[in-house]
Amino acid sequence: MPVLKPGTRLRSAVCATEVMVIQAPAHEVEVTCGGASMLPLGAGGPSPQAAQKGEGTQIGKRYVNAAGDLELLCTKPGAGSLAAAGAPLVVKGAKPLPSSD
Amino acid sequence: MNLAVLLEMACASFGERVAVRCEGQSLRFDELFSAAGAGARALRESGARHAALLDVTSPAVPVALFASAWAGLPFAPLSYRATDAEIDALLARIAPAFLVTDAERAGRLAGRASLAILARDAFLARVRSTPAPEPDWDMDPEAIAVLLFTSGTTGAPKAAVLRHKHLVSYVLGSVEFGCAGPDDATLVSVPPYHVAGMAAILSSVYAGRRIVQLPHFDARAWIELARAEAVTHAFVVPTMLARIAEALEAEGGALPALRALSYGGGKMPLPVIERAMRRLPQVDFTNAYGLTETSSTIALLGPEEHRAAAASADAGARRRLASVGRALPGVEVEIRDPDGKPVAAGERGEIHVRGEQVAGEYLERGSQLGPGGWFATRDGGSLDAEGFLFVEGRIDDVIVRGGENLSPGEIEEVLLAHAAVADCAVVGVPDEQWGEAVAAVVVPRAGASVSAQELRDWVRARLRSSRAPERIEFRDRLPYNETGKLVRRRLRAELAGDA
Numbered sequence: 001m002p003v004l005k006p007g008t009r010l011r012s013a014v015c016a017t018e019v020m021v022i023q024a025p026a027h028e029v030e031v032t033c034g035g036a037s038m039l040p041l042g043a044g045g046p047s048p049q050a051a052q053k054g055e056g057t058q059i060g061k062r063y064v065n066a067a068g069d070l071e072l073l074c075t076k077p078g079a080g081s082l083a084a085a086g087a088p089l090v091v092k093g094a095k096p097l098p099s100s101d
Numbered sequence: 102m103n104l105a106v107l108l109e110m111a112c113a114s115f116g117e118r119v120a121v122r123c124e125g126q127s128l129r130f131d132e133l134f135s136a137a138g139a140g141a142r143a144l145r146e147s148g149a150r151h152a153a154l155l156d157v158t159s160p161a162v163p164v165a166l167f168a169s170a171w172a173g174l175p176f177a178p179l180s181y182r183a184t185d186a187e188i189d190a191l192l193a194r195i196a197p198a199f200l201v202t203d204a205e206r207a208g209r210l211a212g213r214a215s216l217a218i219l220a221r222d223a224f225l226a227r228v229r230s231t232p233a234p235e236p237d238w239d240m241d242p243e244a245i246a247v248l249l250f251t252s253g254t255t256g257a258p259k260a261a262v263l264r265h266k267h268l269v270s271y272v273l274g275s276v277e278f279g280c281a282g283p284d285d286a287t288l289v290s291v292p293p294y295h296v297a298g299m300a301a302i303l304s305s306v307y308a309g310r311r312i313v314q315l316p317h318f319d320a321r322a323w324i325e326l327a328r329a330e331a332v333t334h335a336f337v338v339p340t341m342l343a344r345i346a347e348a349l350e351a352e353g354g355a356l357p358a359l360r361a362l363s364y365g366g367g368k369m370p371l372p373v374i375e376r377a378m379r380r381l382p383q384v385d386f387t388n389a390y391g392l393t394e395t396s397s398t399i400a401l402l403g404p405e406e407h408r409a410a411a412a413s414a415d416a417g418a419r420r421r422l423a424s425v426g427r428a429l430p431g432v433e434v435e436i437r438d439p440d441g442k443p444v445a446a447g448e449r450g451e452i453h454v455r456g457e458q459v460a461g462e463y464l465e466r467g468s469q470l471g472p473g474g475w476f477a478t479r480d481g482g483s484l485d486a487e488g489f490l491f492v493e494g495r496i497d498d499v500i501v502r503g504g505e506n507l508s509p510g511e512i513e514e515v516l517l518a519h520a521a522v523a524d525c526a527v528v529g530v531p532d533e534q535w536g537e538a539v540a541a542v543v544v545p546r547a548g549a550s551v552s553a554q555e556l557r558d559w560v561r562a563r564l565r566s567s568r569a570p571e572r573i574e575f576r577d578r579l580p581y582n583e584t585g586k587l588v589r590r591r592l593r594a595e596l597a598g599d600a
Contacts, residue, residue: 007240060278100389
């Protein structure tokens with residue numbers, strides 16, 4: 001369970017979900033998807049299993065923890081839900097902005 | 102973090118949608134992704150340390166931008182308006198470079214050492230006919246994504262550094278992924294070497310919005326392209342909007358598909374935005390304020406705020422139309438006095454900004470961020486009690502008259518409030534008695550007439566007498582550059598020359 005760094009890409013061990021780390025705490029944190037530890041993108045290991053229960057992940061949504069020091073961008077959606085240190089991550093709400101460019 | 106991830110997501114979610122259209126050529130999102138990969142391969146094989154583009158806007162621009170990100174090289178779009186000598190100096194600073202340029206220049210520059218050159222069409226043909234490698238870009242958030250050479254008034258241009266983390270942060274903070282409908286299209290007419298040109302590509306790709314490119318701006322061509330492509334969104338600089346509104350009025354036509362028009366890159370004269378809002382009542386107008394060094398937009402005045410200000414009978418509320426709105430979420434803005442202390446609401450000072458998207462760094466000079474990550478913009482302005490930001494122009498344009506600092510923006514605002522004034526610029530001119538004297542160049546409104554003395558009295562009645570322009574000249578138009586910035590140094594030189 002390494003310390004996560006901004007830019008690190010992870011994949012779910014149990015569904016199609018992929019994320020990119022936007023912000024991470026300086027200490028080690030266990031990130032799971034569908035209840036299983038996430039793996040570095042490109043790493044071998046268990047391949048996607050059947051869909052898990054839960055809300056799953058949505059591409060383009062940012063997921064944050066309660067402390068506000070962990071933020072993941074979902075780059076590929078899947079059936080499993082994200083959690084860190086056992087607590088579910090929530091979608092970072094953002095007020096839609098008008099297009100400025 | 103890498104900008105290539107944004108394109109990869111777009112490719113996976115709406116790959117078959119058209120990503121970019123230009124003069125009859127189209128690239129879908131999946132084709133753009135593949136071309137970026139093939140471009141990355143070409144960049145790596147060349148041994149270049151930078152990727153440069155010296156050309157008008159075309160599909161080669163988004164391809165080269167994402168190819169550079171994929172290959173891990175900084176992308177440097179250069180101004181095609183620069184002189185040969187200036188371009189040589191810029192190329193020397195980024196050697197060895199891979200350069201995409203127009204056919205004529207490609208021939209002229211061929212054979213240069215430390216330069217791998219491909220003409221635009223040859224580059225596009227190559228990236229469309231070679232397969233892309235597997236996604237293998239680096240994810241270092243600190244890697245440089247874009248280098249933009251800012252137009253210095255003196256000395257060599259500064260190379261503003263935008264790292265992947267800054268641009269990714271800007272996009273994630275301001276655009277909802279996939280928010281565009283399948284018929285959305287945005288018209289891009291700003292040149293690639295302007296930060297708005299880079300931001301337009303990144304935002305549109307992440308939104309899933311088709312980019313329609315106009316290589317050479319002309320109001321008639323813009324209007325015709327907007328109609329032909331059923332353009333729904335566009336970004337323009339103030340001078341472009343003035344000409345578009347004029348041309349629309351002259352022909353009496355409409356732009357039925359257009360829903361959102363954002364503008365920025367320079368000060369918008371109130372009469373221009375008011376005229377455009379009257380001409381295009383169904384359009385949502387957004388004023389975007391930002392700098393190259395802040396990865397584009399940091400504050401915006403949205404459509405509802407435009408309508409509320411325009412409809413208000415109250416002068417204070419109406420004045421908001423001249424504001425650039427409020428800071429984006431995740432961006433903080435502060436106004437400080439010359440000692441660096443924050444000032445109260447309504448007071449003028451220098452605009453400081455901080456946030457994840459704020460780069461504030463130049464090549465060869467390093468980070469310019471102060472304690473706490475604040476960036477001094479060198480723009481003067483004020484914040485009102487509700488956080489609306491008013492920008493008054495560059496601090497370096499301040500006129501020092503008899504030891505007193507005068508803000509051209511403050512005097513211009515008063516002059517623009519006169520019914521007979523369509524546009525104006527205030528600059529300092531050398532003066533034996535005061536060091537600098539206040540000079541105003543005024544563009545009268547069509548059909549209106551006003552005397553210099555009348556305008557002098559108008560300013561004197563509203564500001565201290567030291568601010569009343571000693572010299573007032575009348576002209577048909579002011580010198581704006583192609584990206585909408587008033588070229589004050591030209592006015593200063595002209596006025597000083599015939600003093």
